[in-house]
Amino acid sequence: MIPENIKKILSNEDKKVATRKAYGERLAELGEKNKNIVALDCDLSKSTMTALFARKFPDRFFNFGIAESNMISAAAGLSTMGKIPFASTFAVFASKRACDQVSISVAYPHLNVKICATHSGVSIGEDGATHQAIIDAAIMRAMPGMVVLSPCDGTETKKVIDRIAEYKGPCYVRLCRVASPVIFNESYNFEIGKGIKIMEGGSATIISAGFTTHIAMQAARKLEEDGIEVDLINMVSIKPIDSKLIIESAKKTGLVITVEDHSVIGGLGGAVCEVLSCNMPTKVVRLGVQDKFGSSGSPSELVSAYGFDAASIIKTVKENIC
Amino acid sequence: MEEDKRKELEEMAKKIRVDIVEMLCESGSGHPGGSLSLADIFSYLYFSGIMNIDPKNPNKKDRDRIVLSKGHACPVWYAALAEKGYFDKSHLKTLRKYGSMLQGHPDMNKTPGVDMTTGSLGQGLSCAVGMALGAKLDKLGCRIFAIVGDGECDEGQIWEAAMSAFHYKLDNLIAILDRNSLQIDGYTKDIMNSEPMINKWKSFGWEVIEINGHNLDEIESSIEKALNIKNKPVCIVANTIKGKGVSFMEGECGWHGKAPSEEEKEKAIRDCMCKA
Structure with a gap:
């Protein structure tokens, strides 16, 4: 009931949205209100949807190429300068490739870095095991002081992004590739x-x-x-x-x-x-x-x-x- | 460099070395070799007036930053910060002890003047890249100094960072490479040959200046030159002697991560006090 x-x-709408898309859209909107927001990506901006932010704010977007470890530590450095870095890549890379960087550069000093990782879970489909993040929440949850959020739809994703932009401290957001039904409305x-x-x-x-x-x-x-x-x-x-x-x-x-x-x-x-x-x-x-x-x-x-x-x-x- | 200034900086380097020996002896563990190799560079950075810093206002926004990417060498940093007045020298005795503001590796949330938490090799240079990007965005005009080890250059992340610093034309980032030619297991050339080191940095697009890292005139001229280079990052390759200043530690890889005994301490301090 x-x-x-x-x-x-x-x-009430019969609509489907991928949470990664909702993330990219909201980040681009938030970028207007908050000039301290910067976005970082590792050559996946069209997939993680940070490309929407990059298009609007090219000076505040940093592509690090295929180098996740470097991106996460650099995000930590940016946060010490008062920036609010949103660092995105696939969840497999954010959690495993850059695990030590998330732990030592971000979580240990409790820096204000937002890791918004897309393509989590087996539901990404055809790419298979190498690209399916199935232990990312476990890894991130074990990091002292890390907030771990897993929004279920586009609406919740947007609310999550709004909230973590205000919250001071490290956050991990688990986003998905495929479109799924919108469950909540704006209220x-x-x-x-x-x-x-x-x-x-x-x-x-x-x-x-x-x-x-x-x-x-x-x-x-x-x-x-x-x-x-x-x-x-x-x-x-x-x-x-x-x-x-x-x-x-x-x-x-x-x-x-x-x-x-x-x-x-x-x-x-x-x-x-x-x-x-x-x-x-x-x-x-x-x-x-x-x-x-x-x-x-x-x-x-x-x-x-x-x-x-x-x-x-x-x-x-x-x-x-x- | 004027004679008086050189003498002053030499004296400070000696003090820093004595501090390092004393604090490591007190803690019973730590890394003397790679700390001592940096004493002259830290004396110059903190006491020549080259850096825009204020120990009374350690968090001022436009300050120049230091990131000790080779975090295990933190005793040299703690000594310089204490001598500079960031905190009372009595804290040096608490190095590595439970509850101390001086952790075994640098902790930005515990130690005034420490701008970035480091310890896992390879990460500090990337953090410095982020800082340099942030400084440019806000046009703060501050410079970021990243102190990197030559053994640390085995880490792939150093080269990821090097590539990105060139890509973003970070002329506000200066890496100082403490090339003491030793790492824990032996000579870098035997453990993991990182030669040709200078050409590596050059090929990554960096301006490279090679100096004797114990010669204050060369330290000064390299940093002054580095600050005026535009549109690319600079790597000062400082050739150093691991354990510099303590005769029985110099060039000995056994002194990478071992504290001197009480007897060794006396001899080490006598050595440090002698002319460099």
């Missing part, structure tokens, strides 16, 4: 550290972040048709995570299913287990990429193959409810 207050913030509000319960029910709790939220919504609606009502939580703020929301829901339903386009090790699923294990021990089933690498295929094929499509979610809920 969708609560009345949530209905007001859900989009939706985002706060760092808060999740949002989109649907309400007592049988189980489904917690999703990022690309999978629209899939989890489909599943929850189907379950409702079958008489099974669930809590559906969109956990955009993977770190800091909304512990209160998770604990309250788990207390009510006694069963939690996490859904993410990421490894089940260390990402949203891991974070939820950490919260519940010490506060409200509850059975948690983690859907996402199990302990394996990605593969080539179409996004929808991969989402099914890796077991976090709507059918898999429905099956998991039905198998696990008492």
Whole structure:
């Protein structure tokens, strides 16, 4: 069941947007208001969409070529000069190639660098395992003081970008390649550290972040048709995570299913287990990429193959409810 | 350079060397070799008046910046900052101890005057590139000095940074390469031959000035020249002696990351006090 207050913030439009596109558009808009914003990229600006910023503000856009380590450390240097660097590349490179630079140049000195990484998850599709970031949230979450955000649609992405431009400190934003349904309308509000319960029910709790939220919504609606009502939580703020929301829901339903386009090790699923294990021990089933690498295929094929499509979610809920 | 000025800077280099030996002996660990090789350069940078800095206002916006990309040499930086008055000299005794403002590698949030956190080799020069870009955007007119090690040049990131500094024509960025020819496991030529070092920097589009890194006149003329070069970054390749000033440490790779004992300290301090 969708609560009345949530209905007001859900989009009625039948529209699809890739979160990377929403990011690029919002960054270009923010660049007008805030002259300290600069954008950095590694030869992927047309894919990460920072090209939209570059076109408007060529003097405040720095392409570093195919050199992610250099870009991240340079972003750190720019931030010490009072700039607000938005550094973009694919999530595989931001998290793994430049891991030590994110850790030592950015996170350790707690610098005001915004790493907005696109092409996360197996849902990028055909490029295959080398380009599918499935441990980026786990890596970034382990960095002390790093905020990790995984917006689920274009609207939420824009709100996230607005907020992190104001927030002082390092942030990692996990964005997606393929277009997905717009879930929220403009009246939706985002706060760092808060999740949002989109649907309400007592049988189980489904917690999703990022690309999978629209899939989890489909599943929850189907379950409702079958008489099974669930809590559906969109956990955009993977770190800091909304512990209160998770604990309250788990207390009510006694069963939690996490859904993410990421490894089940260390990402949203891991974070939820950490919260519940010490506060409200509850059975948690983690859907996402199990302990394996990605593969080539179409996004929808991969989402099914890796077991976090709507059918898999429905099956998991039905198998696990008492 | 005027005789008086040279004498003053030589004396300061000696003081810095003594500080390095004393603080490392007190901490029981740290990196003397690559700190001592930089003492003359740091004496010049902080005490010749070449840098736009103010120890009473260490965060002033238009200050010149130093990034110690070879972060393990921080004892030389801490000594220079203390001598300059950024903090009380008594802090030097706390080097590497729990709760100290003087961490084992530079921490910009703990130490006044430290402009960038470094320690993982290769990253500092990239940070300096970012600073130089930021300084140009705001037309601050400040200069960024990045102190790079020759062993550090094994890191690929140094060359990524070098490429980008040339690409963005960062004439407000000066790299000073502490070419002491040693790294932890031995001579750089044996461990990872980085020759021809000078031609490498030249081929990356940098202006290169080669000097004796212990000769204050050469340090001065190279920096003055570097500050006037337009449209490209400058690398001052400073040929140095690792452990310079302490007879038994000079040119010995065993003194890369080892503190002197109490007995060795006395001898080391006597050496430092002698004429360079």
